[in-house]
Amino acid sequence: MKNTFYAIAFLAVGMMSCEQKNQSETPVATTENTQDSTVVSDVHNSRNSVDWQGTYEGTLPCADCPGIKTTIVLNQDDSFTMKQEYLERESASDDKGNFVWSEDGGKIQLKLKDNEVYNFLVGENKLIMLDQDGNEVTGELAEQYILNKK
Secondary structure, three states, rough: OOHHHHHHHHHHHHHHHHHHHHHOOOOOOOOOOOOOOOOOOOOOOOOHHHOOEEEEEEOOOOOOOEEEEEEEEEEEOOEEEEEEEEEOEEEEEEEEEEEOOOOOOOOEEEEEEOOEEEEEEOOOOOEEOOOOOOOEOOOOOOHHHHEEEO
């Protein structure tokens, strides 16, 4: 009787070890895609939700003149042109280049040829010029930092 018990226990342990071995050796079919893929955010932001391409105009504040008439054209290929005319002066500038989107897709940075940088918040039919720290200008002059889409 003891021998039968040991035989059954031995077979049970042996079967369990075989079963575990088979489980670890059983190939598992996977449907893993080995190609590189771009992560596409489904979060709505200015870059993917707003019709941002186009021409924006406005008069930005100027410390020593009545204002700077500014026209910016944003293109689908992330290029831009910018024309600035200082009012009551014989001074104007034309720039073109590429702009870069912020990680959150809400702001752009225009890089000019003289290494000058302009930051804008992209809104529905408007660009809001940001201060040097990337924050919106507040106070009574805040409305003067908005360029409206034509």
